[in-house]
Amino acid sequence: QDVSAVIKAGIAYDSFKYVKNNGDETTVDIFGQSAIYEKAVERIVKLAEYDVIHAHDWLTCRAAIRAKQLTGLPLIIHIHALESDRAGKPFSGNPLVREIEEQGLLIADKIIAVSELTKQSIIREYRIPETKIEVIHNTFAQNELIQKSGENAYQYIEQLKKHGYRVVASIGRLTMQKGLSNLLQAFQLVVSHSPKTLLLIVGSGELYNELITLSAELGISKNVIFTDFQRGKNYRDAFSVADLFVMPSISEPFGLTPLEAIGYGTPALISKQAGVSEVIKSTLKVDFWDISEMANKIISSLCNQPLLDELYVNAVKEFDTLSWDNAAAKLTDIYNSYQEEVLV
Numbered sequence: 001q002d003v004s005a006v007i008k009a010g011i012a013y014d015s016f017k018y019v020k021n022n023g024d025e026t027t028v029d030i031f032g033q034s035a036i037y038e039k040a041v042e043r044i045v046k047l048a049e050y051d052v053i054h055a056h057d058w059l060t061c062r063a064a065i066r067a068k069q070l071t072g073l074p075l076i077i078h079i080h081a082l083e084s085d086r087a088g089k090p091f092s093g094n095p096l097v098r099e100i101e102e103q104g105l106l107i108a109d110k111i112i113a114v115s116e117l118t119k120q121s122i123i124r125e126y127r128i129p130e131t132k133i134e135v136i137h138n139t140f141a142q143n144e145l146i147q148k149s150g151e152n153a154y155q156y157i158e159q160l161k162k163h164g165y166r167v168v169a170s171i172g173r174l175t176m177q178k179g180l181s182n183l184l185q186a187f188q189l190v191v192s193h194s195p196k197t198l199l200l201i202v203g204s205g206e207l208y209n210e211l212i213t214l215s216a217e218l219g220i221s222k223n224v225i226f227t228d229f230q231r232g233k234n235y236r237d238a239f240s241v242a243d244l245f246v247m248p249s250i251s252e253p254f255g256l257t258p259l260e261a262i263g264y265g266t267p268a269l270i271s272k273q274a275g276v277s278e279v280i281k282s283t284l285k286v287d288f289w290d291i292s293e294m295a296n297k298i299i300s301s302l303c304n305q306p307l308l309d310e311l312y313v314n315a316v317k318e319f320d321t322l323s324w325d326n327a328a329a330k331l332t333d334i335y336n337s338y339q340e341e342v343l344v
Helices: 030-044 058-071 083-087 095-107 116-126 155-162 180-193 208-217 232-241 257-263 291-302 305-319 324-343
Strands: 006-012 015-019 025-029 053-056 075-079 110-113 133-135 166-171 197-202 224-228 244-247 268-271 284-286
Touching (some): 025 030, 053 058, 058 075, 058 095, 075 095, 083 095, 083 116, 095 116, 110 116, 110 324, 116 133, 155 166, 155 197, 166 180, 166 232, 166 291, 180 197, 180 208, 197 232, 244 257, 244 291, 257 305, 268 291, 284 291, 291 305
Parallel strands (some): 053 075, 075 110, 110 133, 166 197
Antiparallel strands (some): 006 015, 015 025
């Protein structure tokens, strides 16, 4: 297959239609795309001289391993999420993905994890030595935030807030990993205690219809608003219209959305299974499976505005200390360590 082929249109979640240079069309799944990328990298490594190979997650592992075979250079694998994270516990995920993931981690000279939580998952899942793994946290800096402008996009919710409604928002992919079915069950308890509470769910994913059905079965559909996928102002304003942001993930290697919530003026409740808690301490925390406690913390915080205000003020102080410069400096040190080894 021609590695210079381009994507014409998506036909399935993990399949794409490619058009070759001669006009022929072919359908390639996500593993096929990885193989095409590997072939492209074979050509790229011959074009110049390099110092290190830096790959990200399983999709680039095969290409990275091939580059290491051809060049003998040090290989760094940067793990943003494991297959077990994406599958959601207790499922282990796609066995072929796990095999590729394991090969990359075993062959890598150094592994970078986006959190201590992810580092421990790598050790647990693949028995990788702890000394081989370095933690470099993700971040979301203030200068990446786009300033709010004009009226909030969710004016109908703003009007309801004027009549005493409180708003909880959850923003992200609608997948098993994100734990939204647990949130809906917790929200049933919230609504039974505080009927004037709304849940705003922003995002798309394979569980979209299932979650809508579940909200109806739980009898809370009039309190739950599904917006589907949003971007731009509609995405940003969903954070700021909320009184509390909730990320109930079953497994979240890091989780940037609580940082966005804080940046746009809203305190957060996150699962204890989220790596972001390592850099932001001033959030409410709950085990993803503890539906009763999740409901209790939502209810008690929405009834206690001084608590929400205190959480937010302290979270902003922590948020202001975050910087991509710190992450870049740590990564540069790792790169330089391999150059020093060569010089020695």
